Structure formats: structure tokens, C-alpha cells
Amino acid sequence: MQHYDWWYDDARQVGLDFEDETQVATYDARQGGSAERDRALLEHLGLKPHMTMADIGCGTGILVREAAQMCKAAVGIDVSATMLAAAKARGAGCENLSFQRAGxxxxxxxxxxxxLITAKNALHHLPDFxxxxxxxxxxxxxxxxxxLYLRDVMFDVPGQQLAATAEGWIVWLTQNTGYSRAxxxxxxxxxxxxFAWAIxxxxxxxxxxxxxxxxxxxYGTFVAERP
Structure with missing residues (x-):
């Protein structure tokens, strides 16, 4: 990979600090993580035993551990050392599962x-460029x-509705997850x-x-294929 002096540092913390052990310990509950749902997703995406995959922004490793049990090799990628420690503990014993501290x-x-590459709720840490x-x-x-499987927060409303939509989403978060209003x-x-159209x-x-x-x-989901 060629390095430029203007290249963005994708290891920098944006928003919540996912090196914080409390954030990592509560991550699965807040995100609604589920091995069963992730396995069903991977089946829907067509992951097969001969395939290789990567999960970028793998978090605590629920999805990538399920993938390792279904395919030839899986790689969990995350910028947080604390997240990766949790993912490695979860994936202990999976010889075809490896990890990178990267973004x-x-x-x-x-x-x-x-x-296959998956990325759930991670791409929003990068500006659009x-x-x-x-x-x-x-x-x-x-x-x-x-x-490529991508799921993330992405808006799909006219500009006049953005403020109300954002406010409604924050209220929903406080009522349905462990995330605070702040x-x-x-x-x-x-x-x-x-925006979904930008993605x-x-x-x-x-x-x-x-x-x-x-x-x-x-929330928007895209499945995209390299021809």
C-alpha cells in the first residue's frame, strides 16, 4: 500500500471511545449482537466452506467467529485493541480465524x-471522501x-426532514438501546x-x-458485488 503524507489516520477515535473497557463490555447489548442473526445473515450472503472473508470493524467478534465456523478463513479487523482482545477471546480455538488491528x-x-467483506456500523467513522x-x-x-455487505446509519429523507429525523433517532436510541441521549x-x-444516495x-x-x-x-443496508 502506497503511503501519502495526506492520508487519513483511520485509527483516530471519532465519537465514542471504543478503547474504553466499559464501552466494549456493553457493546453487544447496545448493538443487539446475536450469533444466530449473524449466522443467518452470512447464509443469506452466500458464505460457503471454500470461501474467505473479512469483517471490518469486527467489534467483539460475534459475526467473524460465526463466519470462521462456516468458511475456509476469516479475518477480523478493528482499530481498537480493546475490541480485538474481546474478539480474540471469543474466537479462541478457531484456527482459521485471524485478526488485524487496522481500519x-x-x-x-x-x-x-x-x-466476502462485511462492515456493520463502522463506516460512519470516516468522512465521505x-x-x-x-x-x-x-x-x-x-x-x-x-x-460487500454494508450496514450503517445513512439518511434517506429530504433536507427539510433531517433535523426531525435525527432527533427522532436519538429518542429511539435512548428508549430501545443502552445508549444515552448524549x-x-x-x-x-x-x-x-x-446519505443512502451518497453511499x-x-x-x-x-x-x-x-x-x-x-x-x-x-439504517441502510447495501449488498454490492464486484463484477
């Missing part, structure tokens, strides 16, 4: 090495026919959640073919 702009992988850079790197790392407000104010344009401009797009309130 979307710094992970290491040979070109065309993965059949760097999201596009991340997509080019993931595209290069996927084999032809390989798929933490939800910090996400809107300091992190880089963007779609970035993906297609990189060469991806959109296979699936589902919008569920402020």
Missing part, C-alpha cells in the same frame, strides 16, 4: 483475496464475484453518517454492482 484505510490484504477511498480498497481486495447526540454532531453513488463509481438496498428508518 478501512489501513487493512492489509492481497488484491482479489476475499469472497475517505468512505470512497475505503470502497476502492475493499473493491480491490474482493475477488470477481465477491460481495451519546446519540455525539454521533450526529461528531461522526460522519451520510450508492460511491459504490457504483468504484465499479460495484448494487445487488440489494434496504432502508429501515435511518
Amino acid at each position: 478501512f484505510l489501513s487493512f492489509e490484504a492481497p488484491e482479489q483475496s476475499f469472497d 475517505w468512505k470512497a477511498m475505503a470502497f476502492t480498497r475493499m473493491y480491490a481486495a474482493l475477488k470477481p464475484g465477491g460481495r 451519546e446519540g447526540a455525539s454521533h450526529i454532531r461528531e461522526e460522519y453518517s451520510t 450508492e453513488r460511491m459504490l457504483t463509481d468504484c465499479g460495484f454492482k448494487i445487488v440489494e438496498h434496504v432502508q429501515d428508518g435511518v
